[in-house]
Amino acid sequence: GAVVSQHPSRVICKSGTSVKIECRSLDFQATTMFWYRQFPKQSLMLMATSNEGSKATYEQGVEKDKFLINHASLTLSTLTVTSAHPEDSSFYICSARAKKTGPYGYTFGSGTRLTVV
């Protein structure tokens, strides 16, 4: 089936530093990838839609300059949390839609647990 690989799975960083999270589609091409954020015991909230070769589309309330998204190839999208603060600590998950998953099915990466200290 369709596989999305996400790295790192866990990261701890100091406040004020930047962290990059990678999301790769291993066996399919993804022109569009999605980034979600999930706080403890809450639902997944869509942050942005990453479009290959063009600018990402951010959801309302998500800071573009803080969460930088780059989708340079059909198999890789990256999310960089810049100048991270403790309130950015969360579970970040990427997803992509692959035809293998069936019509309109989405495949998710394994997620990245970010802790900012």
Next chain:
Amino acid sequence: QQPVQSPQAVILREGEDAVINCSSSKALYSVHWYRQKHGEAPVFLMILLKGGEQKGHEKISASFNEKKQQSSLYLTASQLSYSGTYFCGRLSRSARQLTFGSGTQLTVLP
């Protein structure tokens, strides 16, 4: 605005049945159902594409009432492995963006 799910949490014994409801204030063109274990990514269960459609997946099935903008997930003869948080998902009209529901935490006890 995300779809609202009910109940928020349910605890049941192995072998019992459960129903999880999903209601959307926006039009539902299709409904997705996912299950997420703690600390893991959501796992796709099924998609319902047409109003009135019902789908089955072993002992897990779902229905979709397009007019009422509602969907329900049915878990019969639950197993311990069914424990997790269940999310419904609403696909945007462009069929690109997936908005998750509020979630239902299901705990199956032995």
